[in-house]
Amino acid sequence: MRLEPRQIEAFKRNGFLAGLPLLSDDACTRFQQRTEAFEQQYPDAAQWAFDIKANLLFDWVYEISVTSALLDAVEDLIGPNILLTNSIFRIKPPGSNTHYGWHQDAARIQVEPPFILAYLAISNATRANGCLRVIPGSHRTVEPFRLISYACNRKVARTIDVDERLAVDLILNKGEVALFHCNTIHGSGENLSHRPRVALINDYTPADARQSTGTGSGQLVRGVNKGTGFMSEKVPVGAFTLDNILARRRTLMRYPENVLMGPLESGEQPTFADDLPQSG
Ligand SMILES: O=C(O)CCC(=O)C(=O)O
Numbered sequence: 007m008r009l010e011p012r013q014i015e016a017f018k019r020n021g022f023l024a025g026l027p028l029l030s031d032d033a034c035t036r037f038q039q040r041t042e043a044f045e046q047q048y049p050d051a052a053q054w055a056f057d058i059k060a061n062l063l064f065d066w067v068y069e070i071s072v073t074s075a076l077l078d079a080v081e082d083l084i085g086p087n088i089l090l091t092n093s094i095f096r097i098k099p100p101g102s103n104t105h106y107g108w109h110q111d112a113a114r115i116q117v118e119p120p121f122i123l124a125y126l127a128i129s130n131a132t133r134a135n136g137c138l139r140v141i142p143g144s145h146r147t148v149e150p151f152r153l154i155s156y157a158c159n160r161k162v163a164r165t166i167d168v169d170e171r172l173a174v175d176l177i178l179n180k181g182e183v184a185l186f187h188c189n190t191i192h193g194s195g196e197n198l199s200h201r202p203r204v205a206l207i208n209d210y211t212p213a214d215a216r217q218s219t220g221t222g223s224g225q226l227v228r229g230v231n232k233g234t235g236f237m238s239e240k241v242p243v244g245a246f247t248l249d250n251i252l253a254r255r256r257t258l259m260r261y262p263e264n265v266l267m268g269p270l271e272s273g274e275q276p277t278f279a280d281d282l283p284q285s286g
Contacts, residue, residue, distance in 0.1 A: 034180050
């Protein structure tokens with residue numbers, strides 16, 4: 007599915023494009039069922055396995071992320087050589103107070119040319135369940151931020167000064183996708199509804215991009231990667247296998263400075279959460 011010139015212009019102007027019907031109902035339902043089955047089977051692992059680079063762990067995350075209609079839209083914004091550099095689950099259970107303060111994803115490590123994010127609405131995203139909110143036009147500059155502690159021993163940036171009156175709610179139907187620039191200020195509130203809000207958020211990076219700090223890595227999902235900036239990652243075979251967990255671990259040890267984990271302090275060793283499944 008190709009974007010129209012007016013949609014590309016709107017993205018350039020506002021830093022986001024919402025409401026693109028790119029995923030089938032079936033694909034979303036299967037995805038949600040697999041998510042729930044994994045949470046039931048591995049309740050402890052879900053916290054880290056659904057976080058950084060889940061696309062290296064689960065073949066079904068990789069598969070939904072390379073849906074051709076979705077990649078067509080991504081290609082229209084960042085060009086033909088595309089890396090999937092991250093997938094994270096963002097699930098807000100009914101009534102949960104999970105919320106995300108205002109931030110820009112490329113605040114700590116800048117990426118040039120910039121990457122884009124795709125919010126895949128696996129369930130409807132509404133005001134009541136804490137849909138994504140964005141500040142139009144905020145993608146042009148990186149704003150001052152502070153660091154806060156986050157799950158899995160991570161630190162994340164939070165933008166200091168945001169005029170919330172400008173915020174736009176990205177209300178989406180199940181199967182719709184919102185695309186936004188890596189510097190678009192965004193955040194979201196609590197889930198006050200009685201249903202889960204389920205989303206997958208993917209980063210798509212031009213293969214010739216470079217990071218301001220460290221070396222990034224990603225799976226080539228379209229075109230070619232000459233390896234000038236981002237290193238190539240393997241495609242997972244199966245879901246949550248030992249091979250996949252070890253491959254993710256090797257990647258995060260070798261290229262620890264990614265936009266989610268941020269730059270290492272001098273002498274700091276990379277840390278990230280994982281665990282090996284217990285053998286029967
Ligand atoms: O899922 C959301 O509403 C926002 C998530 C987000 O911005 C993040 O994880 O950085």
